Amino acid sequence: MQHSRTDSKSTGIYSRRRFLASAAAAGCAAPALLWQQSSPADPVSTSTGLAADASPVALPPLPYPPDALEPVLSAETIGFHYGKHHRAYFDNLLKLTAGTSFADKSLEQLIVATQADAVHETIFNNAAQAWNHNFYWRSLSPSTTTPNAPLRAAVARDFGTMDGLCEKLAAAAAARFGSGWGWLVADRGKLSVISTSNADTPLTRGVTPLLTVDVWEHAYYLQYQNRRAEYLGQLIGKLLNWEFAAANFSRL
Numbered sequence: 001m002q003h004s005r006t007d008s009k010s011t012g013i014y015s016r017r018r019f020l021a022s023a024a025a026a027g028c029a030a031p032a033l034l035w036q037q038s039s040p041a042d043p044v045s046t047s048t049g050l051a052a053d054a055s056p057v058a059l060p061p062l063p064y065p066p067d068a069l070e071p072v073l074s075a076e077t078i079g080f081h082y083g084k085h086h087r088a089y090f091d092n093l094l095k096l097t098a099g100t101s102f103a104d105k106s107l108e109q110l111i112v113a114t115q116a117d118a119v120h121e122t123i124f125n126n127a128a129q130a131w132n133h134n135f136y137w138r139s140l141s142p143s144t145t146t147p148n149a150p151l152r153a154a155v156a157r158d159f160g161t162m163d164g165l166c167e168k169l170a171a172a173a174a175a176r177f178g179s180g181w182g183w184l185v186a187d188r189g190k191l192s193v194i195s196t197s198n199a200d201t202p203l204t205r206g207v208t209p210l211l212t213v214d215v216w217e218h219a220y221y222l223q224y225q226n227r228r229a230e231y232l233g234q235l236i237g238k239l240l241n242w243e244f245a246a247a248n249f250s251r252l
């Protein structure tokens with residue numbers, strides 16, 4: 001059952017129709033299939049930017065079936081991205097940390113312990129990529145979601161409109177040279193859009209991530225080949241989980 005929406009001109013509530021009208025120019029399109037999540041979007045962040053609950057070094061299940069994000073992301077794309085790439089980061093971590101002082105640490109602890117540490121760069125890269133991907137899957141939703149009132153107010157204050165936010169997120173992610181990530185983050189309550197390179201993560205920057213989009217080629221190449229902007233337009237226009245972002249924002 002589709003969530004109801006109200007026109008933003010009369011209520012201030014974000015209007016998907018209005019966003020899509022302008023987002024279409026940036027490559028976004030109409031909403032995809034709807035699917036009710038089995039559980040609400042759990043917040044991740046604390047005021048420190050680290051996860052409230054430690055993330056074990058184990059691949060978590062996808063929060064939806066692998067074909068639930070079609071047609072934007074095909075089951076084949078998810079199969080390779082989640083089943084091969086994401087899984088490999090965990091497999092690598094277990095091998096790298098077995099029998100060392102890093103064994104049995106959470107992803108967050110590994111990231112903090114190895115950041116800016118050239119000796120343990122490989123552990124950092126795999127831990128950060130594992131964490132970033134955990135966050136990425138939860139940043140997407142097959143069902144239509146909307147930001148709550150506090151997040152909408154913050155978006156209005158810091159970006160003007162939801163359209164403005166989405167356009168800046170798409171632009172920042174599209175402009176990332178090589179591989180990396182686009183993020184909506186909060187810094188002491190103020191929202192901003194950043195991008196990070198390769199495995200880098202906002203967790204090491206003292207800001208709180210609210211949403212992310214993956215712009216490693218493995219995230220989109222099977223379907224979109226070199227058309228990163230098209231992938232971003234589809235992803236941002238149809239799949240971003242604003243309830244997850246709002247839940248993270250509420251923890252600030």
Ligand SMILES: [Fe+2]
Pocket residue numbers: 081085133214216218219
């Ligand atoms: Fe990825």
